[in-house]
Amino acid sequence: MPELLASCARPAWDFARVEELWARFSPLTPYGRDEKERRLVYADRSALEELYDLAEEAARDLAASSQASRDRVTYHLRRVPRLPFPRPGSGEADGERPSLELIEVFQVKKFLANYRAVAGLCGEAARSRFGLGFRAAELAALLDRGGSDPETFFVADSYHPGLPALRAEIASVDEELRRSRAAAKSAALAERGLDFGFRDFLVLPHERASGLLDCACGEARFSVEAYDGSSCVVRLQDGPASLLLAERRDELAARERELEAEALAGISEAIGAAAAELYGYADALREYDLARARALLAAELGCVRPELGSPSLAVEGGRFLPLEGDCLRLSLAYAPLTVEIGESAAVLFGSNMGGKTVALQSLLFFQLAAQAGLFVPARRFATAPYPVLRYVGELRVPAAPGSGPAGAAPAGEGPREGLSGFGFEIRAFVEAWEAARPGGAFLVFDEFARTTSSAEAEAILSAALGGLLGLPGARALFSTHFRGVARLPGVRYLRMRGLDRDEAARSMLSGEPAAERIRRINRMMRYEILEAEEDSGDSDAIAIASLLGLDEGVSRAAAERYAARGRLGDARGKET
Amino acid sequence: MTLAAADFSGRVTFITGPEKGSGKTTLLNYALGLLREAGEAPAFLGIGLEGDGAAAAPFRRSAGPGGAAPRFPLVSCRPGELFLSAGPYLRDSSCLPEVLESLPGSTALGRLAVVRARRAGRAVLVGAERNEHTALAIAAMLEPGRARTILVDGAINRITQISSLPGSAPPRFLFAVRASPGDLGRNLRAMARVYGLSRLPLEGSGPLPEPVCRVEGPLTAATLARVPAEARSLVVEDLTKVFLDERELAALRRDRVLALRRGLEFGGFVVSLRDLSPSRFSRELGDPALEELVAYGPFEARVA
Numbered sequence: 001m002p003e004l005l006a007s008c009a010r011p012a013w014d015f016a017r018v019e020e021l022w023a024r025f026s027p028l029t030p031y032g033r034d035e036k037e038r039r040l041v042y043a044d045r046s047a048l049e050e051l052y053d054l055a056e057e058a059a060r061d062l063a064a065s066s067q068a069s070r071d072r073v074t075y076h077l078r079r080v081p082r083l084p085f086p087r088p089g090s091g092e093a094d095g096e097r098p099s100l101e102l103i104e105v106f107q108v109k110k111f112l113a114n115y116r117a118v119a120g121l122c123g124e125a126a127r128s129r130f131g132l133g134f135r136a137a138e139l140a141a142l143l144d145r146g147g148s149d150p151e152t153f154f155v156a157d158s159y160h161p162g163l164p165a166l167r168a169e170i171a172s173v174d175e176e177l178r179r180s181r182a183a184a185k186s187a188a189l190a191e192r193g194l195d196f197g198f199r200d201f202l203v204l205p206h207e208r209a210s211g212l213l214d215c216a217c218g219e220a221r222f223s224v225e226a227y228d229g230s231s232c233v234v235r236l237q238d239g240p241a242s243l244l245l246a247e248r249r250d251e252l253a254a255r256e257r258e259l260e261a262e263a264l265a266g267i268s269e270a271i272g273a274a275a276a277e278l279y280g281y282a283d284a285l286r287e288y289d290l291a292r293a294r295a296l297l298a299a300e301l302g303c304v305r306p307e308l309g310s311p312s313l314a315v316e317g318g319r320f321l322p323l324e325g326d327c328l329r330l331s332l333a334y335a336p337l338t339v340e341i342g343e344s345a346a347v348l349f350g351s352n353m354g355g356k357t358v359a360l361q362s363l364l365f366f367q368l369a370a371q372a373g374l375f376v377p378a379r380r381f382a383t384a385p386y387p388v389l390r391y392v393g394e395l396r397v398p399a400a401p402g403s404g405p406a407g408a409a410p411a412g413e414g415p416r417e418g419l420s421g422f423g424f425e426i427r428a429f430v431e432a433w434e435a436a437r438p439g440g441a442f443l444v445f446d447e448f449a450r451t452t453s454s455a456e457a458e459a460i461l462s463a464a465l466g467g468l469l470g471l472p473g474a475r476a477l478f479s480t481h482f483r484g485v486a487r488l489p490g491v492r493y494l495r496m497r498g499l500d501r502d503e504a505a506r507s508m509l510s511g512e513p514a515a516e517r518i519r520r521i522n523r524m525m526r527y528e529i530l531e532a533e534e535d536s537g538d539s540d541a542i543a544i545a546s547l548l549g550l551d552e553g554v555s556r557a558a559a560e561r562y563a564a565r566g567r568l569g570d571a572r573g574k575e576t
Numbered sequence: 577m578t579l580a581a582a583d584f585s586g587r588v589t590f591i592t593g594p595e596k597g598s599g600k601t602t603l604l605n606y607a608l609g610l611l612r613e614a615g616e617a618p619a620f621l622g623i624g625l626e627g628d629g630a631a632a633a634p635f636r637r638s639a640g641p642g643g644a645a646p647r648f649p650l651v652s653c654r655p656g657e658l659f660l661s662a663g664p665y666l667r668d669s670s671c672l673p674e675v676l677e678s679l680p681g682s683t684a685l686g687r688l689a690v691v692r693a694r695r696a697g698r699a700v701l702v703g704a705e706r707n708e709h710t711a712l713a714i715a716a717m718l719e720p721g722r723a724r725t726i727l728v729d730g731a732i733n734r735i736t737q738i739s740s741l742p743g744s745a746p747p748r749f750l751f752a753v754r755a756s757p758g759d760l761g762r763n764l765r766a767m768a769r770v771y772g773l774s775r776l777p778l779e780g781s782g783p784l785p786e787p788v789c790r791v792e793g794p795l796t797a798a799t800l801a802r803v804p805a806e807a808r809s810l811v812v813e814d815l816t817k818v819f820l821d822e823r824e825l826a827a828l829r830r831d832r833v834l835a836l837r838r839g840l841e842f843g844g845f846v847v848s849l850r851d852l853s854p855s856r857f858s859r860e861l862g863d864p865a866l867e868e869l870v871a872y873g874p875f876e877a878r879v880a
Binding site for chain 1: 609610664673695873
């Protein structure tokens with residue numbers, strides 16, 4: 001069953017910046033856009049495989065079509081309106097359905113015109129796969145009778161046997177009225193020197209206007225009313241014959257409205273009879289639109305179909321697109337992520353600025369993208385779908401344009417008022433634990449237990465790791481800079497490669513100005529994941545502190561003290 | 577200044593005014609007359625719920641939400657002309673309307689649609705409640721083969737989103753004023769304010785004194801108070817975002833430069849006088865540059 005992201009996985013979605021990818025996912029029809037807005041995260045493998053299959057079918061169809069054809073499909077998908085009546089059986093349509101208005105019939109016609117165009121432009125395989133058939137030819141022919149092009153609509157004469165004669169009479173009366181009024185204006189000019197032209201009224205001095213009172217002008221008469229203290233508004237009023245014509249025109253118009261209402265009722269009935277069929281088309285269009293949008297996004301971003309059902313979490317050349325974009329803007333090199341984790345739990349060590357949070361964000365980004373039905377920006381991504389996706393850690397929401405500064409708040413759900421930072425963390429862990437217990441989960445813990453002392457944190461982390469190992473179907477990823485976490489069987493211990501010490505040493509020896517060194521720190525970091533055992537034993541934090549200008553003697557003393565504490569499992573303090 | 581069909585042809589023109597009853601709809605009808613005489617089939621629409629009560633423009637009353645009775649301009653239309661209306665009002669339009677486009681969603685007044693008159697009749701103009709829907713309606717009217725000239729009857733603060741519409745000459749606005757001795761001062765001040773705003777420099781057209789403060793959204797007395805004291809220039813999106821009165825504007829411009837990110841072309845003032853002569857109005861106006869932009873009561877066609 002799909003999980004509605006807003007209620008459960010929102011902190012994970014935000015932490016992994018998936019919204020930045022989602023914003024580029026662009027279904028074009030209102031039905032496709034509605035589905036996008038739901039942000040469904042699927043846990044069912046077969047449902048996801050079906051979405052991937054559909055995206056691949058759409059990709060094949062796109063590849064087989066010309067650019068002109070693709071552009072036309074885009075054009076028609078954008079023009080599809082919503083159907084203007086409720087879905088049959090939805091409960092909204094109970095009872096007698098009222099007759100559709102002119103605009104609503106137009107919407108049905110426009111829907112059908114664009115649906116037929118899309119279906120006609122698709123290849124046979126896609127048409128069959130998405131169910132883009134067309135069986136409403138009779139209705140389409142009925143609607144095509146009213147309108148000067150395939151999308152527009154008016155109540156044409158042919159919709160009611162009484163309309164042609166009635167409208168002919170209206171045209172005749174209109175013409176007589178037009179002639180009569182034009183004659184009155186001509187007479188006003190010829191007899192009184194008053195040029196109304198296209199105007200409905202003139203403003204005349206009192207003296208001149210008063211001379212027009214009770215005066216005839218051909219068949220018409222002048223009407224005079226005060227405008228201000230010295231002027232009057234003068235109009236030409238219909239004479240008796242024109243008044244009779246206007247009255248006749250009103251009667252004919254009223255009768256025309258009745259006949260048009262009868263015509264619209266008949267058309268509405270035909271539409272009502274095809275309502276289920278039309279909603280079937282809307283469903284097919286939605287699926288095609290979504291699959292096409294997935295395929296286009298995958299092609300645009302160089303994405304790969306996720307391999308589901310893998311016992312490992314594996315990514316090759318995975319690109320965390322939001323960060324890749326940030327790096328591009330800052331002219332920094334971006335290192336794609338490659339890692340394979342077969343164990344159900346992994347701990348990622350690393351110094352501050354070393355990229356361990358980004359590594360967690362990246363893995364969660366790929367996982368959520370895959371479970372939202374999207375292909376993943378990587379050469380390969382293998383995983384399994386999880387019913388629960390949770391993130392526990394501080395939530396730094398990137399500032400959207402115009403939204404003010406980024407906010408930071410602990411992520412998770414449930415009542416947290418009055419809790420300290422530590423209280424928040426533990427509550428979030430408890431909730432994630434409870435959510436994971438029934439059927440497995442994908443859990444990400446960024447700097448868990450960072451709010452307590454190092455000894456306590458290491459104890460809690462170690463115990464949490466042990467506990468999570470016992471949860472069937474759970475995959476847990478931790479980042480921490482506490483090196484004293486217990487080494488447990490079944491847990492993978494990794495570290496970020498971190499600072500390129502050779503380059504840092506060269507920088508220090510070159511006498512490079514401090515400002516330039518600081519600016520280049522990011523470029524000296526190597527965002528690769530290594531086995532923790534490959535740790536050099538040197539402290540990145542102390543080296544970075546040196547680059548940042550910490551006194552040389554203080555840096556050296558810190559390095560000596562750190563080395564004295566031993567390497568890897570012997571270390572018991574905060575690295576930084 | 578004299579108004580002619582060429583002033584409106586091939587572009588979007590907003591007819592605005594300082595308040596209700598300033599002659600906007602009457603001017604709309606006059607502009608339509610000019611264009612028809614020139615052989616054009618223009619498109620026209622209103623913005624919001626209420627037009628003004630000019631004698632030449634009858635209004636259709638309708639019970640609105642909560643029993644209110646909004647008024648909609650009822651405008652004569654010719655075959656081929658486009659307008660914006662709502663479903664229930666199309667039934668009464670008498671011009672055999674053909675629906676060309678519907679706007680998203682549904683308003684309290686029903687669904688809105690861009691329609692084309694297939695014969696002469698009367699069009700009930702119902703405006704969109706949201707600016708972006710007005711922009712959509714105008715874009716639909718400007719589609720190839722539909723209309724090249726559009727007249728919009730509406731308040732000046734509704735222009736913003738439409739000022740960058742592609743595919744036609746830059747939109748511009750006219751300011752309609754109906755003045756009498758009792759409200760002369762108020763109208764003259766409103767005209768001076770609009771004239772001043774229309775002449776504000778555009779960002780990028782020349783150097784602005786530093787530091788420059790960019791104001792997002794409306795510039796009101798309250799937002800002005802939050803502008804850093806050291807700012808020497810203020811930039812706002814366009815003139816419709818300036819909500820300062822003449823006194824506040826004058827005070828601001830004594831110390832700082834006020835500039836606009838986006839310009840709106842100003843077409844001039846259309847002034848209708850009651851119990852006032854043009855010569856007295858001109859004397860009171862007291863600014864020859866402003867006077868050059870005034871058309872006196874063109875639609876009234878005074879005959880001496």
